[in-house]
Amino acid sequence: xxxxxxxxxxxxxxxxxxxxxxxxxxxxxxxxxxxxxxxxxxxxxxxxxxxxxxxxxxxxxxxxxxxxxxxxxxxxxxxxxxxxxxxxxxxxxxxxxxxxxxxxxxxxxxxxxxxxxxxxxxxxxx
Amino acid sequence: xxxxxxxxxxxxxxxxxxxxxxxxxxxxxxxxxxxxxxxxxxxxxxxxxxxxxxxxxxxxxxxxxxxxxxxxxxxxxxxxxxxxxxxxxxxxxxxxxxxxxxxxxxxxxxxxxxxxxxxxxxxxxx
DNA sequence: GGTAATATATTACACTTGTAGTCATCTGTC
DNA sequence: GACAGATGACTACAAGTGTAATATATTACC
Numbered sequence: 357x358x359x360x361x362x363x364x365x366x367x368x369x370x371x372x373x374x375x376x377x378x379x380x381x382x383x384x385x386x387x388x389x390x391x392x393x394x395x396x397x398x399x400x401x402x403x404x405x406x407x408x409x410x411x412x413x414x415x416x417x418x419x420x421x422x423x424x425x426x427x428x429x430x431x432x433x434x435x436x437x438x439x440x441x442x443x444x445x446x447x448x449x450x451x452x453x454x455x456x457x458x459x460x461x462x463x464x465x466x467x468x469x470x471x472x473x474x475x476x477x478x479x480x481x482x
Numbered sequence: 483x484x485x486x487x488x489x490x491x492x493x494x495x496x497x498x499x500x501x502x503x504x505x506x507x508x509x510x511x512x513x514x515x516x517x518x519x520x521x522x523x524x525x526x527x528x529x530x531x532x533x534x535x536x537x538x539x540x541x542x543x544x545x546x547x548x549x550x551x552x553x554x555x556x557x558x559x560x561x562x563x564x565x566x567x568x569x570x571x572x573x574x575x576x577x578x579x580x581x582x583x584x585x586x587x588x589x590x591x592x593x594x595x596x597x598x599x600x601x602x603x604x605x606x607x608x
Numbered sequence: 609g610g611t612a613a614t615a616t617a618t619t620a621c622a623c624t625t626g627t628a629g630t631c632a633t634c635t636g637t638c
Numbered sequence: 639g640a641c642a643g644a645t646g647a648c649t650a651c652a653a654g655t656g657t658a659a660t661a662t663a664t665t666a667c668c
Contacts, residue, residue: 365625369571383645400627402646407625421634422645435572439583442568445495446561452594454561455584459601461562468578469606473599475585480595491655509615526657528616533655547664548615 361429361437362411370394371404372427372434375414380426382419487555487563488537496520497530498553498560501540506552508545 364372374389375381381389383405387398405425408414415428447454464472490498500515501507507515509531513524531551534540541554573580590598 363624366571367626373574396626397628399629403626403628406647436583436587438568438572439580440587442564442572443584443587445492446564446568448499451588452590452597455588456598456601457558458565458581458584459598459605462577462581464578464605466606469602471578472581472585473602475582476595476599476602479585479590480592489654493656522656523658525659529656529658532617 361434362408362413364408364411364413364434364438367396368404368408368413371401371408372413372429372431375425375427376431380417380419380424382422382424386425487560488534488539490534490537490539490560490564493522494530494534494539497527497534498539498555498557501551501553502557506543506545506550508548508550512551 370390370393371386374386378385378389383402384398386405387401390396390401405414409416409425413427413429414425417424417426443451459472496516496519497512500512504511504515509528510524512531513527516522516527531540535542535551539553539555540551542549542551544550569577569580585598
């Protein structure tokens with residue numbers, strides 16, 4: 357019973373990432389965590405949180421008279437779904453040449469190369 | 483003198499891909515090319531083309547009394563810029579997990595896998 | 609040269625997003 | 639228990655998107 361993932365907008369990703377990284381927290385905690393990364397007013401962040409709650413991406417629990425927010429959707433599921441739709445949109449059929457260009461272009465350590473090769477090996481092996 | 487790339491919206495990508503794939507063409511050609519891929523009315527596609535022209539992503543030349551449209555921005559530059567902003571948003575700078583996810587997600591033939599592996603081999607050896 | 613067909617331009621409209629402001633409420637403090 | 643300060647709810651508003659419809663201009667054909 358996989359639940360529909362809500363669409364998470366660009367700015368909302370920043371909030372989700374905070375919630376995924378640290379557990380349940382208050383709006384203020386999120387504001388604090390983001391304060392050195394983005395230049396948004398606290399209100400803006402509150403709005404983003406509310407929208408995420410509406411979308412069902414974040415859940416609220418009352419803790420005393422303050423709310424605590426925590427993510428309601430799985431991080432890797434979101435990343436995967438987002439990646440899939442991105443790949444489909446931008447790369448479409450021509451995935452391989454693009455991937456090739458990317459690999460050529462990327463600045464990878466030997467270890468990272470190994471990791472990627474392992475993925476490919478596994479794919480080939482089936 | 484690199485020109486600013488306009489932001490291309492999701493649906494607009496479909497149009498750009500047609501223009502990149504086949505050279506200059508009329509609005510109707512684009513409509514025809516897309517007709518089996520999407521369920522948009524021709525008007526909708528015309529609108530998308532107009533917006534792309536406004537944004538400077540597509541240029542118009544008069545051919546007789548019909549317009550011909552062709553892309554005004556480089557495909558790989560767009561792909562690269564789109565990918566960069568995607569990676570920044572979802573993966574936060576770290577390219578390797580993104581690449582890994584791409585590779586996992588991609589539907590690759592054995593031969594394509596070989597090609598990619600060769601690239602990685604060369605990179606490592608280099 | 610008038611008319612149907614076709615192409616392009618203008619307009620529409622609701623939803624999402626970025627970026628907040630203002631109003632109402634709860635709570636701890638004196 | 640009244641009030642200041644913190645917190646959350648409701649409201650705002652323009653730009654961008656998805657998805658077109660209607661109106662106007664151009665042209666090929668008879």
